Amino acid sequence: MGILxxxxxxxxxxxxxxxxxxxVLGGAATYFSIAASYFTDVSIIAVVGEDFPEKHVTFLxxxxxxxxxxERQKGNTFRWKGEYGVDLNTRTTLDTQLNVFADFSPKLLxxxxxxxxxxxxNIDPDLQRSVLEQMKGPKLVACDTMNYWIENKRxxxxxxxxxxxxxxxxxxxxxxxxxxxxLIRAARLxxxxxxxxxxxxxxxxxxxxxxxxxxxxxxxxxxxxxxDPTGAGDSFAGxxxxxxxxxxxxxxxxxxxxxxxxxxxxxFTIMDFGPRVLxxxxxxxxxxxxxxxxxxxxxxxx
Amino acid sequence: MGILxxxxxxxxxxxxxxxxxxxVLGGAATYFSIAASYFTDVSIIAVVGEDFPEKHVTFLxxxxxxxxxxERQKGNTFRWKGEYGVDLNTRTTLDTQLNVFADFSPKLLxxxxxxxxxxxxNIDPDLQRSVLEQMKGPKLVACDTMNYWIENKRxxxxxxxxxxxxxxxxxxxxxxxxxxxxLIRAARLxxxxxxxxxxxxxxxxxxxxxxxxxxxxxxxxxxxxxxDPTGAGDSFAGxxxxxxxxxxxxxxxxxxxxxxxxxxxxxFTIMDFGPRVLxxxxxxxxxxxxxxxxxxxxxxxx
Numbered sequence: 257m258g259i260l261x262x263x264x265x266x267x268x269x270x271x272x273x274x275x276x277x278x279x280v281l282g283g284a285a286t287y288f289s290i291a292a293s294y295f296t297d298v299s300i301i302a303v304v305g306e307d308f309p310e311k312h313v314t315f316l317x318x319x320x321x322x323x324x325x326x327e328r329q330k331g332n333t334f335r336w337k338g339e340y341g342v343d344l345n346t347r348t349t350l351d352t353q354l355n356v357f358a359d360f361s362p363k364l365l366x367x368x369x370x371x372x373x374x375x376x377x378n379i380d381p382d383l384q385r386s387v388l389e390q391m392k393g394p395k396l397v398a399c400d401t402m403n404y405w406i407e408n409k410r411x412x413x414x415x416x417x418x419x420x421x422x423x424x425x426x427x428x429x430x431x432x433x434x435x436x437x438x439l440i441r442a443a444r445l446x447x448x449x450x451x452x453x454x455x456x457x458x459x460x461x462x463x464x465x466x467x468x469x470x471x472x473x474x475x476x477x478x479x480x481x482x483x484d485p486t487g488a489g490d491s492f493a494g495x496x497x498x499x500x501x502x503x504x505x506x507x508x509x510x511x512x513x514x515x516x517x518x519x520x521x522x523x524f525t526i527m528d529f530g531p532r533v534l535x536x537x538x539x540x541x542x543x544x545x546x547x548x549x550x551x552x553x554x555x556x557x558x
Numbered sequence: 559m560g561i562l563x564x565x566x567x568x569x570x571x572x573x574x575x576x577x578x579x580x581x582v583l584g585g586a587a588t589y590f591s592i593a594a595s596y597f598t599d600v601s602i603i604a605v606v607g608e609d610f611p612e613k614h615v616t617f618l619x620x621x622x623x624x625x626x627x628x629e630r631q632k633g634n635t636f637r638w639k640g641e642y643g644v645d646l647n648t649r650t651t652l653d654t655q656l657n658v659f660a661d662f663s664p665k666l667l668x669x670x671x672x673x674x675x676x677x678x679x680n681i682d683p684d685l686q687r688s689v690l691e692q693m694k695g696p697k698l699v700a701c702d703t704m705n706y707w708i709e710n711k712r713x714x715x716x717x718x719x720x721x722x723x724x725x726x727x728x729x730x731x732x733x734x735x736x737x738x739x740x741l742i743r744a745a746r747l748x749x750x751x752x753x754x755x756x757x758x759x760x761x762x763x764x765x766x767x768x769x770x771x772x773x774x775x776x777x778x779x780x781x782x783x784x785x786d787p788t789g790a791g792d793s794f795a796g797x798x799x800x801x802x803x804x805x806x807x808x809x810x811x812x813x814x815x816x817x818x819x820x821x822x823x824x825x826f827t828i829m830d831f832g833p834r835v836l837x838x839x840x841x842x843x844x845x846x847x848x849x850x851x852x853x854x855x856x857x858x859x860x
Contacts, residue, residue, distance in 0.1 A: 273739065343739045437575065437645045439762075440782045460741075461763035462777055471854045475764055475775035480742045512857035546860055552773045553855065555814035558848055 258297030259501050261288050262362045262387050263377020263400075263490075265302040265326065266334040269351075270529060273342050274483045280530035281312045282336065284377040284400070287487035290534050291494025291521040293319040294542055296501040298494075299368055301325040301387065305333040305356045319535060324365055329356040344485050345459060364390040373501045375493060378402045381409050381416040388419055396506055398422035398497060400489075406433050418450035421506075424493050426457045439464070440471075453506075455496065455515060457489050463515050470508045474516060477523040477549050484529045488522040491534055495521030520545045560599030561803050563590050564664045564689050565679020565702075565792075567604040567628065568636040571653075572831060575644050576785045582832035583614050584638065586679040586702070589789035592836050593796025593823040595621040596844060598803040600796075601670055603627040603689065607635040607658045621837060626667055631658040646787050647761060666692040675803045677795060680704045683711050683718040690721055698808055700724035700799060702791075708735050720752035723808075726795050728759045741766070742773075755808075757798065757817060759791050765817050772810045776818060779825035779851050786831045790824040793836055797823030822847045 268282030289298045299322035308328065316323060334357035337350040362383055369392045376384040376399035384399055391397075397420045405413050406429065413433075417423060423446065427439055434442035443454050443466040456464040460482075462475040496518035503510045520542060527533045570584030591600045601624035610630065618625060636659035639652040664685055671694045678686040678701035686701055693699075699722045707715050708731065715735075719725060725748065729741055736744035745756050745768040758766040760778075767774040798820035805812045822844060829835045 343733065431645065438782065438784060440780050444782075458763065461760065462775075464777070464780065471780055472857070473764075473777035473780060473854050474857070475766070475777050478742050478766065478773055478775060480740065480746075482740060509858055513860070516857050543860055550857070550859060552775050553857075555774070555776070555818050555852070555855075556811055557852060558815070558845060 257501070258299065258371050259292050259373040259375060259497055260299050260301065260364075260368050260371040260391075261285050261292070261375040261377060261494075262301040262384070263288065263375075263379060264334050264357055265300070265304050265308070266336055266357070268486055268530070269335070269337040270484055270486050271339040272344065272484050273340070275529070277484075277529040279335070281315070282487060282530065283334065284490040286316070287490035287525060287531055287534065288375060288377065288494035288497075289316065289321045290319050290531050291491040291518075291525075292498030292501070293321055294537065294539055295495075295498030296373075298322065298498070299325055299371065301362045301364060301368065303327040303329055303356050303360045305329060305331045308333045315535065325363075325368060327363070329359075331356045338486070340485065344482055347485075362387050372396070373497055374398070375497050376400070376416070376420070377490070378405075381405055381412040384416045385412075385419065388416075396421050396500065398424055398493070400424050400493060401429065401433075403429060403432055414449060417446070420451055422453045422455065423451040424455045424457065424496070426459070426489065430454070430456050440466070453511065457492055459485065459488065463492070463519060465511060465515055467508070467511070472508075472512050472515065474519060474553065477519055477545065478552070479523050479526055482526045485526050486529075487525050487531060487534070491525040492518035492522040494518070516546060516549055517542075520549060559803070560601065560673050561594055561675040561677060561799055562601050562603065562666075562670050562673040562693075563587050563594070563677040563679060563796075564603040564686070565590065565677075565681060566636050566659055567602070567606050567610070568638055568659070570788055570832070571637070571639040572786055572788050573641040574646065574786050575642070577831070579786075579831040581637070583617070584789060584832065585636065586792040588618070589792035589827060589833055589836065590677060590679065590796035590799075591618065591623045592621050592833050593793040593827075594800030594803070595623055596839065596841055597797075597800030598675075600624065600800070601627055601673065603664045603666065603670065605629040605631055605658050605662045607631060607633045610635045617837065627665075627670060629665075631661075633658045640788070642787065646784055649787075664689045674698070675799055676700070677799050678702070678718070678722070679792070680707075683707055683714040686718045687714075687721065690718075698723050698802065700726055700795070702726050702795060703731065703735075705731060705734055716751060719748070722753055724755045724757065725753040726757045726759065726798070728761070728791065732756070732758050742768070755813065759794055761787065761790065765794070765821060767813060767817055769810070769813070774810075774814050774817065776821060776855065779821055779847065780854070781825050781828055784828045787828050788831075789827050789833060789836070793827040794820035794824040796820070818848060818851055819844075822851060
């Protein structure tokens, strides 16, 4: 039971039109695991440096996240610095210091191998496969990727894709991966490469899902006080996978609810810098936003 | 009964990644009236030049559009030339020749004044009010506008807005009009200026509606063969107003269905250059896409 997630744990320095913060807790595995923790057990495989403070470990542990796979290496933790444009839709990376993340080699403990749900965060596709190969036949394997791997490790990425059930990427990545400007054609093409389902994240515009027999489209939950979109995509993936793991099924109806749940989790993340709002939720608050989401999306038949 | 629409009838020359066409029938009133014609009676107030061919008049008349308010003036018809970027989300205007549209002064016939639904297309807000003042108390007044009027005729535009029930604009216009990057805050502000409802068009990302008591969000209908987005926004408005006029009510449930109907009509328009696909529909095809739309948007309660 439960989810294993492999990915980054980092410090983010972020500037948005609403302020800036230095060295807040970040990273894909961080946001993913906090979001998923409301639904199921989550274990992280990641690496941090000597500068990673105990308070972050305590915070994640209090969320119930299993950190037995969080390696601590000599050196500094991965650092990312970025700035968002006025409408928060454009992001510029100002600085990336991989630090200990540069030599990350994910090692699973025996307790990790039987996990039924695996999320391969945005890392080298070679490493994604090395994790997958250490698992004992998971029930559902999902992965993320980014333009860097699409451009520089395409062959390896395609090999990884042939082994996963679900690909969760954004719209620009979908177009680039398929080399096709039309998102639907791009999605159809990617589905011939292995993944049975493709979920496309579109930020403030919502999400799309494509599978052999179904298309699902949802807007994003409209949030009045968007402060910082960092981590929204990873919170989305965490909510999605968390919901699926708790449900124990991933048929079309469950996938749709899982995508909405992912959107719900992302809508909390963007309300502040870092993962504090996401981390401070109660399950009734999550349920209540899911229901509000349904209310804003419903329309009757003719 | 029925709708009166005032706006442009034009020739468009459009280049997209999928081809280009010169001098196809275009203009906001054109797309609006064809889309609305499937639901109710539509009358156009517009102006064309001596170069406007009889075949276009015949085409619109065959759609049941009342052209008694289509003036023919000495000179040439309004011409617009534009080019779309590779993902069709960005548009560059290459040339605008207002021609007879420059001196357009909308004059209503006595048959136009009792129309219950009025759509003030994107023209000078002074002219929008002059049309509104010629009407005999319409049941629902909607309007569109654009960045040019927001920047150059703000006072007049605000006066028009204070007199309309429904404003239908895109997201960039919403942000610019309210001078507020957050769309929800922008919408809330604009609602204090007069309109009881604001519908925000987001192109391939769908639409949002805000009123005092309700928020509604829908994605766009995913279309595989997008050829030319020109006229999508006007077809959306036409489908929306057409549906409302046929329903005879504009409560929250009707507004939601009307917005989906607008999205349906827009999803046909973008399948080719010009309004031919939009003009060649049958009502069962429209109903069928509405139902497909519901299918791709539905998700269950928790």
